[in-house]
Amino acid sequence: DERDGDRTYQAIQSDPSRIIVTTTALADNRVEIKIHDNGPGIPADIRDRLFDPFFTTKPVGKGTGLGLSISYQIVTEKHGGTLACDTPSDGGTCFIITIPSRQNIPEPKLT
Secondary structure (H helix, E strand, O other): OHHHHOOOHHHHHHOOOOEEEEEEEOOOOEEEEEEEEOOOOOOHHHHOOOOOOOOOOOOOOOOOOOHHHHHHHHHHHHOOOEEEEEOOOOOOOEEEEEEEOOOOOOOOOOO
């Protein structure tokens, strides 16, 4: 939405904003999920801080800076995976989640 706010209708029609999600089964019983957009990308100095609690580039009152921090914690601590961010050579931003294909979830205890 932020990207398209400064673009003309013709620019949006010729190069619409999009998000592409791909999943790949990796050889080591892990799954890779890539979420790639075609936006302007994220500068390296900001990418280095994306997962820090309370870090935000939004104006005051527009965000808490907790979304990616919580996402990182869930992926790494609860699922034993990794969460990374990259700006590919073709532009945009790509979040890469890698998790085990099977989770060790304890059986519920019947009482």
